[in-house]
Amino acid sequence: MFHPRRTLRALLIPLAAGLAVTALPAQTASAASTLTNGGFESDGTGTATPAGWSTYSAAGQNSASFTEAGGHGGGYRLTHWSASAYKVETYQYLSGLTNGNYKLTAWVRSGGGQNSAYLALKNCGGAEQRTDLPVSASGWIRIVVPVSVTGNQCTISINSDAAAGNWVNVDDLTFASGTGGTSIHGADISSLAKSEAKGGTYRTGSGSTGDAVAILRNAGMNYARLKVWVNPADGYNNKARVLATAKRVKAAGMKLLVDFHYSDTWADPGAQSKPAAWSGHSYSQLKTDVYNHTYDVLNALKAQGTTADMVQVGNEINGGMLWSEGSTDNFSQLVGLLNSGYNAAKAVSSSTTVALHLAKGGDLSGTRWWFDNAVANGVKFDAIGLSYYGYWHGTLYDFQTTLDDAAARYAKPVFVAETAYPFRLDSEDSHENIIDTGAELVAGYPATVAGQTRWMNDVASIVEAVPGGRGLGVFYWEATWTAVTGNGWDPTDAASGNGWESQALFGYDDRALSSTAWFSHR
16 A cells, blocks of 8 residues: 655755746657656665756645655655645656657556656657556556657656645556557447336537447447347347348448357356257257357348447356356366357457456456366457456456456467446436445546546556557447336346446436547547
């Protein structure tokens, strides 16, 4: 836990850093063509302006920036902290750069609560690029900031606009050639067709009634995820419904992920029930069932001009699928079923990405156990999707560790197949919300629209930082599942309620929330 120690750092500002205590713009500082002292090891502890860096505070609060013991890699780190509210910037100006694409990488921690706390690359020739510091009070998180340098110069900036006692730690910065960004800014909208059929409406942020797909697309959404059930009781999320929604998705210029549950109802780590039509089938028959169902849905999509860009063979299959034949108790049989789905998807479209999807995105040992076994049994796949709900699946540090390990250990691209966060705790309908108390929330992320926005941006930043460019992006889970009578959680019970409306991306007034801005993350 962080214990800030006030030292004599206010008295230690060296005279040589005179520029830093004036209100001159950043680019007047002395410049180098390579980042100096990115690990803050040059000065020991208590230094307000570390070697190579400059400090600026319009209110004369330079002492809120200082080095201290407790580094990420070495012995020291940069900290922003003050006993009173503060605004401070620690920066380094680079000149003589060869123009091109660069990426700043840093390890950070934050106790949260600031008005803003971010790394920035500015005065580089184009628009300023920023990455907020995720809230992580113990584990160090790696974040990146990419930029295109066009003017042979760039300023690296560490910024805090903070309340009394707020703190950040930053360490081990590197600035080198590279690119960033994520390609998937998606959402699961499986609930949409039934919502509309039951009278659900969707509005723009300004209140105009509109098409939910278009509203989300205009916010920056570029990929839709649709689940497929084999023969659901309510007649939604089946082949015909998926075909209809897929047309809307593709007409809006978005890509399509088809999520096969291989069930008539919800499939997740606690339930993987066979479709009724497949009950009593032998394992050999089940392999054929998986192939035929997968091929049938995907080929119909292709035939109508809406070929799936990505396919999930199974949904949250930590315990396997099509129990009991496809349980992880018999990995060789599970892999046989998974490979049937893979082969069917590739038979329809060789360019379709086939993903395998686990829940518990912060469970490093469990993820390794599952994929090590699957790979040892010859599983075929192109990408790894993880569900990561911060209120269930561990810290952001756990999530980054698991995601990075999966990408490196299996040499595959990775993505968040599901995440979400509440914008309020109370229910709109009579059904209790899945997350409805403050004690369930992730520290530093309130159940507000701002908290929801921050959660999504920070998760996307962690995916962006996966080494080797292997982080594909994020799907928000059930952006359109607002409280609509008849569109509850149970497809067998029309009177069932919705425990998720507080985590949709449309408010209780049906207006798109400003948190849809996360779709515009790099």
